[in-house]
Amino acid sequence: MWGLTTVVGAFALALVVMSLTFMGGAVVVAVPLAIVAVAIAAFMDFTRRRKTAQSIHTQRQDDDVEFTERDRQTLVSE
Numbered sequence: 030m031w032g033l034t035t036v037v038g039a040f041a042l043a044l045v046v047m048s049l050t051f052m053g054g055a056v057v058v059a060v061p062l063a064i065v066a067v068a069i070a071a072f073m074d075f076t077r078r079r080k081t082a083q084s085i086h087t088q089r090q091d092d093d094v095e096f097t098e099r100d101r102q103t104l105v106s107e
Contacts, residue, residue: 044059
C-alpha cells in the first residue's frame with residue numbers, strides 16, 4: 030500500500046474512533062470527512078499508478094521484427 034494512502038487511512042480511522050468515543054455530534058462531521066479523505070487518497074494513488082503505467086508504455090519500443098528466411102520457414106505451419 031502506498032505511504033500517503035496508509036497515513037490518510039489511519040487518520041480517517043482515528044477520526045471515526047475519536048468521534049465514537051466522545052459520542053457527540055462529531056460523528057456527523059468525522060465520518061464524511063474520513064470518507065472524503067480516503068477518496069482523495071485513492072484518487073491520488075490511481076493517478077500516480079496511471080502515470081507510471083503510461084511512462085512504461087512510452088519507454089517501450091515498438092520496433093518491427095526482422096525475420097530471416099530460416100525464421101520464416103520455421104514459422105510456417107504445415
